[in-house]
Amino acid sequence: MLPEYRRGCPADLSAVEEIQRQAPQAAHWDPRDYLSHELWVAADGGAIAGFLVLRRLAPDECELLNLAVAPASRRKRIASGLFRAAVTNFRGNVFLEVRASNQEALTFYKYLGFQEFSIRRDYYSSPPESAIVMKFHSC
Ligand SMILES: CC(C)(COP(=O)(O)OP(=O)(O)OC[C@H]1O[C@@H](n2cnc3c(N)ncnc32)[C@H](O)[C@@H]1OP(=O)(O)O)[C@@H](O)C(=O)NCCC(=O)NCCS
Numbered sequence: 001m002l003p004e005y006r007r008g009c010p011a012d013l014s015a016v017e018e019i020q021r022q023a024p025q026a027a028h029w030d031p032r033d034y035l036s037h038e039l040w041v042a043a044d045g046g047a048i049a050g051f052l053v054l055r056r057l058a059p060d061e062c063e064l065l066n067l068a069v070a071p072a073s074r075r076k077r078i079a080s081g082l083f084r085a086a087v088t089n090f091r092g093n094v095f096l097e098v099r100a101s102n103q104e105a106l107t108f109y110k111y112l113g114f115q116e117f118s119i120r121r122d123y124y125s126s127p128p129e130s131a132i133v134m135k136f137h138s139c
Contacts, residue, residue, distance in 0.1 A: 060092030
């Protein structure tokens with residue numbers, strides 16, 4: 001069965017927290033804060049298989065704040081579906097930062113059509129690392 005991509009709600013936050021816990025490469029913020037932005041979830045047969053958080057910066061600019069899929073649900077195009085659902089009605093640039101060592105995510109974002117835009121040296125801590133800034137144009 002195909003997952004349903006929908007906006008997340010307070011009842012989804014414990015599942016979002018668990019997926020985040022299982023994804024050390026993802027950003028680790030308090031999931032309750034995601035409700036202040038656009039939280040999207042992939043609901044797969046009643047369970048949450050992945051989530052995405054988008055922050056609107058301007059009518060034509062937004063930032064992908066976080067994205068993770070449960071380990072058992074990866075490589076099933078769930079992250080692709082979440083991203084497409086989140087930007088369906090958006091026209092403009094989507095930016096994100098990703099750890100330079102996160103080759104899996106870099107490959108995934110390039111698959112979606114993101115391009116490397118710039119590097120932020122020593123952007124991350126614990127462990128310290130540079131960020132690759134990526135940009136996608138949604139039209
Ligand atoms: C990155 C991540 C979100 C991808 O989720 P996903 O649902 O598995 O991705 P999809 O199935 O939509 O992948 C689509 C395509 O992207 C590429 N891709 C995705 N994961 C990949 C991987 N681990 N290695 C290489 N290519 C990958 C492939 O081309 C894939 O198509 P294919 O499976 O037909 O080859 C997931 O691996 C994840 O949660 N990682 C940990 C958290 C993380 O790094 N988040 C990003 C923080 S910036």
